[in-house]
Structure formats: C-alpha cells, structure tokens
Amino acid sequence: MNLQSEIPLDYIVVLSAVVFFVGLLGVVIRRNLISMLMGIELMLNAVNINFAAFNHYLFPNRLEGHFFALIVMAIAAAEAAIAIALIINIYRRFATVSVDDVDELKY
Amino acid sequence: MDYSYTILILLTPVILFLLIGLLGDKIDKMHAGLLGTTGLFAITMLSYSTAFSYFSHGTVESFQSIEAFQIVWLQFTDNLIIHLGILLDPLSVMMLVVITTVSLMVHIYSLGYMKGEPGFSRYFAFLSLFTFSMLGLVVATNIFQMYLFWELVGVSSYLLIGFYYERPSAVAAAKKAFIVTRFADLGFLIGILLLSFYTNTFDFNTLTDVNGPAIAQPITNVFMGLSATTWAMLLIFMGGAGKSAMFPLHIWLPDAMEGPTPVSALIHAATMVVAGVYLVARLFPIYSFSSPDSLEVIAYVGSFTSLFAAVVACTQLDIKRVLAFSTLSQIGYMMVALGVSGYGGEAGLGYMASLFHLFTHAFFKALLFLGAGSVIHAVHSNLMTDMGGLKKYMPITHITFLIACLTIAGIPPLSGFFSKDEILVAAFEHNKIIFGVQWMVAGITAFYMFRLYFNIFWNNSPAYHHTPHESPATMTVPLVILAMLSISSGFVPFHEFVTSDGLPLTTEFHWMIAIPSVLVAMVGIGVAAVLYRNKNSRPESLALGMKSLYTLAYHKFYIDEVYLFITHKIIFGLISRPVAWFDRHIVDGILNLIGNTTVFFSGSIKKMQSGEVQWYIWYFTSGVLLLTLMILYFN
Amino acid sequence: MTGPRIIFYILAASIVVFSILSVTSRRILRAAIYLLFVLVAMAGLYYMMNFQFLAAVQLMLYAGGIVVLIIFSILLTSQIDSKLDPPKFSHLLGGVFTAVGGILLSTITLLQFVFKPSGIAAVGTDIRSVGRQLMDTNLVGYALPFEVISVLLLAALVGSIFIARKDRV
Numbered sequence: 001m002n003l004q005s006e007i008p009l010d011y012i013v014v015l016s017a018v019v020f021f022v023g024l025l026g027v028v029i030r031r032n033l034i035s036m037l038m039g040i041e042l043m044l045n046a047v048n049i050n051f052a053a054f055n056h057y058l059f060p061n062r063l064e065g066h067f068f069a070l071i072v073m074a075i076a077a078a079e080a081a082i083a084i085a086l087i088i089n090i091y092r093r094f095a096t097v098s099v100d101d102v103d104e105l106k107y
Numbered sequence: 108m109d110y111s112y113t114i115l116i117l118l119t120p121v122i123l124f125l126l127i128g129l130l131g132d133k134i135d136k137m138h139a140g141l142l143g144t145t146g147l148f149a150i151t152m153l154s155y156s157t158a159f160s161y162f163s164h165g166t167v168e169s170f171q172s173i174e175a176f177q178i179v180w181l182q183f184t185d186n187l188i189i190h191l192g193i194l195l196d197p198l199s200v201m202m203l204v205v206i207t208t209v210s211l212m213v214h215i216y217s218l219g220y221m222k223g224e225p226g227f228s229r230y231f232a233f234l235s236l237f238t239f240s241m242l243g244l245v246v247a248t249n250i251f252q253m254y255l256f257w258e259l260v261g262v263s264s265y266l267l268i269g270f271y272y273e274r275p276s277a278v279a280a281a282k283k284a285f286i287v288t289r290f291a292d293l294g295f296l297i298g299i300l301l302l303s304f305y306t307n308t309f310d311f312n313t314l315t316d317v318n319g320p321a322i323a324q325p326i327t328n329v330f331m332g333l334s335a336t337t338w339a340m341l342l343i344f345m346g347g348a349g350k351s352a353m354f355p356l357h358i359w360l361p362d363a364m365e366g367p368t369p370v371s372a373l374i375h376a377a378t379m380v381v382a383g384v385y386l387v388a389r390l391f392p393i394y395s396f397s398s399p400d401s402l403e404v405i406a407y408v409g410s411f412t413s414l415f416a417a418v419v420a421c422t423q424l425d426i427k428r429v430l431a432f433s434t435l436s437q438i439g440y441m442m443v444a445l446g447v448s449g450y451g452g453e454a455g456l457g458y459m460a461s462l463f464h465l466f467t468h469a470f471f472k473a474l475l476f477l478g479a480g481s482v483i484h485a486v487h488s489n490l491m492t493d494m495g496g497l498k499k500y501m502p503i504t505h506i507t508f509l510i511a512c513l514t515i516a517g518i519p520p521l522s523g524f525f526s527k528d529e530i531l532v533a534a535f536e537h538n539k540i541i542f543g544v545q546w547m548v549a550g551i552t553a554f555y556m557f558r559l560y561f562n563i564f565w566n567n568s569p570a571y572h573h574t575p576h577e578s579p580a581t582m583t584v585p586l587v588i589l590a591m592l593s594i595s596s597g598f599v600p601f602h603e604f605v606t607s608d609g610l611p612l613t614t615e616f617h618w619m620i621a622i623p624s625v626l627v628a629m630v631g632i633g634v635a636a637v638l639y640r641n642k643n644s645r646p647e648s649l650a651l652g653m654k655s656l657y658t659l660a661y662h663k664f665y666i667d668e669v670y671l672f673i674t675h676k677i678i679f680g681l682i683s684r685p686v687a688w689f690d691r692h693i694v695d696g697i698l699n700l701i702g703n704t705t706v707f708f709s710g711s712i713k714k715m716q717s718g719e720v721q722w723y724i725w726y727f728t729s730g731v732l733l734l735t736l737m738i739l740y741f742n
Numbered sequence: 743m744t745g746p747r748i749i750f751y752i753l754a755a756s757i758v759v760f761s762i763l764s765v766t767s768r769r770i771l772r773a774a775i776y777l778l779f780v781l782v783a784m785a786g787l788y789y790m791m792n793f794q795f796l797a798a799v800q801l802m803l804y805a806g807g808i809v810v811l812i813i814f815s816i817l818l819t820s821q822i823d824s825k826l827d828p829p830k831f832s833h834l835l836g837g838v839f840t841a842v843g844g845i846l847l848s849t850i851t852l853l854q855f856v857f858k859p860s861g862i863a864a865v866g867t868d869i870r871s872v873g874r875q876l877m878d879t880n881l882v883g884y885a886l887p888f889e890v891i892s893v894l895l896l897a898a899l900v901g902s903i904f905i906a907r908k909d910r911v
Contacts (some may be wrong), residue, residue, distance in 0.1 A: 003790045006747045009857035011831075012787075015754050017848035019761050019780070021841040024728055026765035028721045028837035034816055035770060036721070038777050041808065041894075042759035042761055045784055048880045056791040057894065060864035063875055070563040072804050074891045078809045078898030085816045085902035091819045092908075103894055140839060722832065729840050730845055 012053040020046035033097045044076045110175035120239035129293040131228030139228035151207040158200045172196035175504040192248035195379040196606040202245035205469045210586040213373040219581030237263035249309035251491035268366040280362035287359040291349020298342030322396045336399040351383025356414040364427040368480030377469035383512035384441045395450035406446020410541045413439025417551040422661040425489045444530040447537035455607035457533030463601040469515040472588035478508040496568030499574040503583045512560045516553035516628045522597030550599045553631030561639035757783045768825045778809045795872045
C-alpha cells in the first residue's frame with residue numbers, strides 16, 4: 001500500500017496538529033492526573049504521526065523517522081509507568097488524584 | 108645584663124587570669140584567691156629583683172633604656188610594623204615596683220575583704236587581668252602597644268567597677284567610666300596616628316630621642332594656629348586626661364567608687380589613674396622640646412583640677428568619694444609638676460617631683476582606700492554620718508589611717524611632704540600663680556583629709572547595730588605595710604634614679620617653700636580639728652554661712668548635670684534625634700518603599716507560580732504560538 | 743475515490759473524533775477507551791505507511807500496555823461511576839482558545855506550504871530489515887539508541903517500583 005500517491009502530506013500533518021492541540025486541551029482543562037496523562041499520550045502520538053509521515057513521504061530511503069517514533073514510544077511507555085507509579089503513590093498519600101489538592105510546593 | 112626573664116612579669120598574670128577565670132568554679136574559692144595572691148607575690152619579687160639589678164648595675168653615669176624583649180606582632184608593610192616588647196628604663200622599672208607592690212597589698216587585703224562574696228574567684232581573675240594590663244602598659248616599647256594595654260586597662264577597670272553587676276548604680280558607673288575614658292581614648296588614638304604619621308615610628312626610644320624625628324625635625328604643618336606636633340601631643344594628653352580623670356573628663360572617677368573598695372585602692376587611686384601622668388612622662392621630651400604650649404595646658408589643667416577637686420572633697424559625705432576627689436587633686440599635682448618642668452638638669456625638677464609624688468601617692472592613697480575599706484567593712488556604710496568614734500574599736504586602722512592623712516597633708520618627715528615640697532619648688536620656679544594655687548590646695552587637702560579622719564575616728568559614735576571590730580589580719584597586715592611604706596618612701600633618693608634625662612639630679616632643700624607649706628597644712632588640720640573633733644554646730648553654721656558655695660561644691664559644681672545637659676539635651680535632642688528621625692523615616696522609608704513595592708508586585712505576579720502544571724503548559728504553548736505568529740506573519 | 747483514500751479518511755476522522763471525545767468525556771473510563779480507539783486508528787495509519795513493525799509496536803505497547811496500565815490505575819484510584827468535575831471556566835476558556843488558535847495557526851501555515859514527495863526509492867520496511875537496522879552498528883544502524891533506550895527502560899522500571907513501593911512513605 002502506498003499512501004504517498006493517495007493523500008498529500010499536508011493532510012497528515014494537519015491531522016497530527018489537530019490531535020496535538022486536542023491533547024493539549026485535555027491537559028489544560030482536566031484536574032484529574034490520569035486524564036492529564038492521557039492528554040500527554042495524545043500529544044506524543046501526534047508527534048509520532050509526524051515522524052512516520054515525514055519519513056514515509058520525504059525520505060523513504062532511510063528509516064530515521066520510523067526509529068525515532070519507535071524510541072518515542074519506548075520513552076512514552078517509561079513515562080507512563082513512572083507517572084502511574086507516582087499517581088498511585090499520590091493517591092495513597094492524599095486519597096485523591098486531583099492536582100488541586102496536591103499543591104504543597106506552590107509559591 | 109640579661110633582662111629577658113622580665114617577660115615572666117607579663118606572662119604570669121595573664122596565665123593566672125586564664126587559670127582562675129576558667130577554673131574558678133571548679134576549685135575552691137579560697138584556693139583561687141590564694142593562687143592569685145601567690146602568683147602576684149612571685150611577680151612582685153621578680154619586679155623587685157629587676158629594679159634592684161637595673162638600678163645597681165644600670166650604669167655609671169646615666170640609666171639607659173633597655174629593650175629586654177621584643178617581637179614583631181603585626182607587620183603590615185615594610186615600614187609599618189608593630190612590635191610587642193618590654194622596655195626597661197627608670198620610669199618603667201619604678202612603675203613596675205609601684206604596681207606590683209600595691210597590687211600585692213590589694214590582693215592580700217582582698218582575701219579578707221571579699222571573703223564570702225559570690226564572685227570571689229571572678230574578682231581575682233579580673234584583678235590578675237588588670238595587673239597584666241597595667242604592667243603591659245608601663246613596659247610598652249612603643250606607643251601602639253601602650254594603646255593596646257591602655258584599652259585593656261580600661262576594660263578591666265570596667266569589669267571591676269561593674270563587679271556588683273546586680274546593682275544598677277554599679278552598672279551605670281561602669282558604663283560611665285568606660286564611655287568617658289573611651290571618648291578620651293579617641294583623642295589618644297588620633298594623637299598617636301598624627302605623631303606616627305609625621306615621625307614614621309611608634310617606638311618610644313626613637314620618639315623621645317633628642318636627635319630623633321619627633322624632636323630634631325620640627326613639623327611645619329600648621330592647623331588652626333597650632334603645629335601638628337602640638338595637636339598630636341594635646342590629643343595624646345586628652346587620652347591621658349581621660350584615664351587620669353583630669354577636669355573636665357573627671358566625672359567617671361567619683362562614680363567608679365561603686366566598685367569594691369580594694370579595687371578603688373588599686374585602680375582608681377594608685378595605678379590606673381596615674382597612667383595619664385605616666386603617658387605624659389613617657390613622651391616628656393617631645394612635650395618639652397616640640398610643644399611647650401601643650402605643657403602649659405597640662406599645667407593649667409592639672410592646677411585647676413587639683414583646686415576644683417579639693418574644694419569638692421570638703422563637702423562630700425561618702426568617704427570613698429572624698430578619697431576619689433582627693434585622688435583627682437593629687438593627680439592634678441602630678442600634672443602640674445610635669446607641666447612646669449623642663450628637660451634635663453635642674454629644669455627637670457618638676458618631672459622628677461611628679462614621678463616622686465606618683466610613687467609616694469600610690470602608697471598613701473592605697474593605704475587611705477584600704478583603711479576606708481576596713482572602716483566600711485566594720486560599719487557597713489559609706490557615709491561618714493554613720494561613723495564616728497571608731498578609734499577605740501579599730502586601733503590598727505586608726506593609726507594607719509592617721510599616718511596616711513598626715514602623709515597626704517604633707518607633714519614632715521612623711522613621704523608626702525618630700526614629694527609635694529618638690530612639686531611646689533618646681534611650680535614656684537616656673538609660675539607663681541600656679542604655685543599659689545597649689546600652696547592653697549595643700550591647705551585644703553589637709554583640711555578635708557582631717558575632716559574625714561575626725562569624722563570617722565573621733566566625734567560622737569552613732570548608734571551602731573553591732574559593735575564595730577577590728578578587721579582580720581589579712582586586711583590589717585597590708586595596712587601596716589603600706590603605712591611603713593608611706594613613712595619611708597620619702598627617703599628614697601628618687602632624684603638619683605628617675606629623672607627626665609636619666610642623669611642623677613641634685614636637689615636642695617628649700618626652707619622658704621617647705622615652711623609655708625607645712626604651716627598651711629597645720630592650719631588646715633587645726634581648722635578640721637576645731638570643726639569636727641567633737642560634735643558641735645560649727646560645721647552647719649559654716650555651711651550655712653557659705654551656702655551657695657557649699658551647695659555648688661556639694662553637687663560637684665554641677666559638672667555631671669552639665670554633661671547630662673550637653674549629652675541629653677544638645678547632642679541627643681538636637682543632633683541625634685533629627686538624625687535618628689531621618690534614618691528611621693527617610694532612609695528606612697526608602698528601603699521600606701523598595702521592599703514594599705517588591706512585595707506588592709511579587710504578590711500580584713505570584714499567582715502565575717500557582718504550582719499548577721497545566722497553567723505552565725498553557726503559558727508555554729501560548730507563548731510558542733504567539734512567537735510563531737509574530738515570526739511568520741507580523742515580521 | 744480509491745480504497746486507501748477512503749480508509750485514510752475513516753481513520754483520520756475516527757482519530758479526530760475519538761481524541762476529542764477522549765478529552766471531553768467526563769467519565770474517565772470511557773475517556774480511556776476512546777484513547778484506545780485513537781491509538782488503534784493510529785496503528786492503522788502506520789500500517790498504511792508500510793510501517794508494519796511500527797503499527798505492531800503501537801498496538802502492543804500503547805493499546806496493549808499503556809492503556810491497560812491507565813485503566814488499572816483508574817480502577818485503583820476512582821469509582822467507576824464517578825464523573826470528573828466539569829472544567830473551570832477559566833481553564834476551559836484558556837484551553838479552547840489555545841487549542842483552536844493553535845489548530846488554526848498550524849493548519850493555515852501548513853496548507854500554505856507545498857510538500858513534494860521526494861520519490862526516492864523506499865527501503866524495505868519488513869520486520870527483517872527493520873531488525874537488521876535496529877541492531878546494526880554501521881552508519882545506517884541504530885544500535886546505540888536501542889541500547890540507550892534499554893538502559894532508560896531499566897531505569898524507569900527500577901524507578902517505578904521504587905516509587906510505588908508500599909512500605910516507603
């Protein structure tokens with residue numbers, strides 16, 4: 001299957017931008033730590049689409065974007081693991097996962 | 108002759124101070140006292156042997172000054188070096204003997220007098236510190252070392268005056284003494300800096316060398332009509348006047364009597380207060396050659412102080428204050444003698460007389476104070492109205508006190524007669540007015556001393572709570588020793604040892620001056636006897652007759668009030684308060700304004716640091732978008 | 743309209759719709775499931791770009807790993823039927839403003855720019871060649887990032903265990 005001939009690159013990049021800003025919206029409006037984490041995952045995936053798409057459209061002779069996306073996924077996995085460990089810990093300590101209640105470091 | 112062992116004279120008291128001061132609570136109180144006294148006995152013996160070997164082996168014709176010990180203490184530059192050392196010359200050796208003798212007597216006396224005091228070991232630690240400072244002062248090889256020990260003396264005096272620190276009056280007196288002398292020392296320091304700036308040296312031997320930079324090379328800089336040397340020497344004399352309580356810096360000395368009586372005997376009668384005399388004597392060649400004007404000032408200040416203090420002493424009721432004013436008066440004598448003296452030979456008679464009087468005065472004034480302490484110990488009061496008729500209760504104190512009074516009155520053949528006589532001779536040769544004043548002061552001295560004597564030991568006894576009894580042996584033995592010294596020290600051939608140029612001086616007896624001075628003293632004693640020997644109404648009627656003068660003198664001529672007025676009303680009220688207001692409202696106000704502005708703005712922007720990551724992300728992304736917008740479309 | 747193009751539009755539409763749903767849904771478990779849909783659709787997109795390995799990893803790691811992890815933590819920390827608080831108005835305003843502004847800005851900017859496919863011959867993206875390149879130490883190999891990532895994963899593993907340990911705190 002060859003997407004190059006079917007769809008312009010612009011569409012995919014615009015799609016990625018939309019997903020990115022929707023993820024940002026999720027991070028900004030939600031107070032729940034897990035919701036925020038999901039927003040961040042959305043933003044990471046939007047970036048991944050870009051990497052893969054540019055690799056596929058512009059430089060198909062090398063797999064750099066492909067591997068970069070792969071590495072981003074690995075890092076996202078590590079980040080998710082750490083974040084969830086932190087969230088569980090915070091929940092254990094404060095009995096909440098709302099960022100409004102976990103603000104002892106402010107000011 | 109090797110004198111390097113004299114360093115022990117300095118080291119021993121400082122070691123004693125540390126030992127007693129640090130271990131004071133650990134060891135038995137009496138042991139601490141005995142330790143201090145024994146140590147001081149050793150120092151006294153060392154001083155005697157130093158004096159003996161110095162004066163016997165010194166030289167054939169004149170006494171040289173010897174630097175027994177010298178180390179570099181501070182080296183700032185190649186030229187600015189401050190040494191610490193020990194200088195032995197007739198003056199310092201004489202002072203060593205006086206200080207250690209009086210200090211030893213006071214130590215022994217204190218063993219009895221201070222018995223049972225809570226701060227017994229602290230007291231002895233301070234005494235050692237004082238002895239160390241005073242000895243360091245007199246053996247200083249340079250003026251800076253002298254200044255150093257000068258301040259140490261001030262500190263130990265402060266500590267000892269404030270020994271009864273629970274009493275507010277003692278604390279106030281200690282503060283007053285410290286501040287007044289400190290104020291004077293400011294002048295001293297400026298004088299030192301001026302003198303050293305022009306002569307490039309601190310060293311006494313170089314400074315007082317007749318061919319040295321201070322004397323042989325006159326300084327041409329003139330400031331307000333006086334040469335720089337005169338300014339320097341006057342400022343140095345200001346320091347000396349502060350320590351020696353010369354008018355108008357005398358106000359601290361009467362209050363300093365708040366300290367324990369032996370302290371008054373040691374510090375405020377015999378040793379520390381003569382530091383000013385010592386200072387002038389030490390720098391005498393410069394005074395004499397380079398700035399005779401300052402010597403005139405010294406003579407008049409001394410003369411006025413002696414008259415003023417003698418008049419005040421006639422009216423005081425507190426026996427220690429009488430003695431304090433008497434000390435002022437006698438130091439005035441010494442200053443007069445220095446002021447009227449010249450350098451070398453017959454002209455240097457005043458110099459010799461001054462130090463001779465210092466020497467004898469140390470003994471008889473210490474004796475007077477210790478005697479007064481003995482009386483106070485017996486009747487538990489300082490006021491002579493609470494005393495009377497004590498001669499049958501306290502025979503030893505009575506006899507020794509009588510000897511001291513006769514000595515200070517200048518009755519031959521006691522020591523005071525010889526020294527005072529030579530001062531009068533020197534004054535007579537120099538300035539007839541000063542001679543007249545000093546002659547009159549001699550009579551007043553005899554009068555107020557015998558007023559004191561008759562009031563304490565004769566007169567009618569008031570009702571004592573318990574019968575007064577003679578003091579213990581630790582107190583009477585020093586009295587007896589000092590009484591013997593008071594009698595005999597006049598026969599020391601002083602003029603052969605301590606003179607302005609180191610050469611022996613021949614003195615002759617001046618009948619024309621001795622006889623009137625003895626006569627005026629006898630008159631003073633006679634008047635005192637008439638007025639105070641038995642209870643009668645004559646003193647009251649006399650006081651009423653000269654009511655204004657009496658009131659003035661009783662209130663010490665309101666000098667303290669003048670000081671209070673100047674400091675509180677003028678300095679505090681007119682200068683300090685506006686300055687303080689300016690500082691508090693303008694300077695602080697500006698700083699507060701800056702601070703409050705910062706607080707205000709940080710308060711309003713701290714909401715941005717909400718701790719909410721979402722907002723940070725939002726700020727960040729919005730910023731990126733804005734930048735992108737600006738770069739791409741509004742470029 | 744060709745088949746791939748239709749599939750792309752379906753995928754793109756589902757990605758956009760489900761991501762918006764995932765962000766706006768007030769039931770957190772549903773949000774997680776919508777996220778799962780987004781991720782699966784993205785795997786389809788990768789597949790369409792001939793990145794079968796990447797698509798497989800996306801499915802395994804995201805759909806199979808991270809989403810399951812997120813669902814676990816949701817189950818551990820909140821009641822299933824509880825709803826998230828509605829966002830504060832200021833947050834909503836700021837978020838929507840920035841998101842819409844960003845989308846508009848990037849879309850306008852991107853659509854002005856014409857990307858030309860380079861037309862270079864593609865390298866093979868089958869599992870074998872991907873594996874070769876991943877382990878290769880030559881110029882075209884990616885062994886070093888691979889190792890770095892493995893170290894990072896190890897550190898994350900140790901870290902998350904340490905953070906979540908119960909007897910700490």
